[in-house]
Amino acid sequence: MPVWQLHCCSLSHHATSLFLLSHRGVWSAGGLEVSTGKVSVIEAMNGSTVLLPCTYSSCIGIKNLYFNWKYNDNGTLLKLCEAEIPNEEVEPDVAIYHDRVEFVGSSKTSNISILLWNITFEDEGEYICFARNPKEKNRNHSAVFTLIVVDQMREVDNTLTVIIVSALGGVIGLVIIVMVIKAMVAKFLRKDDEKNKECLVSSSGNDNTENGLSGAKADNKGTPKA
Structure with missing residues (x-):
């Protein structure tokens, strides 16, 4: 098969793949993503207040984005809050289902974080942040944040x-x-x-005086008379 036909077939196959992906709403690059940040596990003191961070991103924007937070209670998912964000300019009206949960996010910063007040040992476990974007044919994504409750913070061994x-x-x-x-x-x-050096200079001077002068005196002696 000629080279140009091979290239043509490859391009055709690639275009077909892109067409199918776009119609299925599963773009692998730039699709909806939810993240709990670089640190997804944290230890917190019993009785303290903890921030459960979560942000979303989409390269094509959002429309009627739905999100919720759930707590994994030994396999049973308990809903903590939920809301729908019409667009980036409208703040969500969040429904709260837990008396110690507070929504602290903002649609302007793509932030859907929550606070958990006065935590107890029973609050320990996995917290799931979920979002679904109808603008991407209901593409959805979730991220897990793990909370560990302790009596006291561990001391760093120095x-x-x-x-x-x-x-x-x-x-x-x-x-x-x-x-x-x-x-x-x-x-x-x-x-x-x-x-x-001083000793050497001194000793060499003495040698010259003794030897040299005596030699000189010897030289200066007159020739013996016959």
Whole structure:
């Protein structure tokens, strides 16, 4: 088969795939996405208030976006709140089904987060943020946020940090001591060299006086008379 026919077939197949995907409403890129952020697991103190974050995004925008929050109670999903957002400019009228839940999101920032007040150990578990966008042929997506309730926050073990810092301090101190010793030794060596030079100059002068002068005197003696 000629090369141009192969390219033609490939393009045709690719176009057909895109056509089917677009009509099924399952665009893989830029579709509706829901996210609970980079940290989806958090530990919180018993009795504190916790933010359950959730945001949505869609490259083609939203229309009558439906969302809800649910709590996974050992396999049973309990609805905490729900609402519908007509568009990005309209704030949702949120229905709350839990007396300690507060909606703190905003359609202008694509934020559908909630607060959970005065948490207890019974509140521990998975919280599911769900959204559905009719503008994308009811494409939907969800994200899970896990809450762990504790009596007290875990202390960070700084033992390794202390050891490293101590080791570095010891090394630095040792280097300084070595440098000081080297400086002192070099100073003493310089003094010894100066003393040695003085001794050498002095001794060489004495030798020249003794040998040289005697030699000179010998040279200056007159020739013996015959």
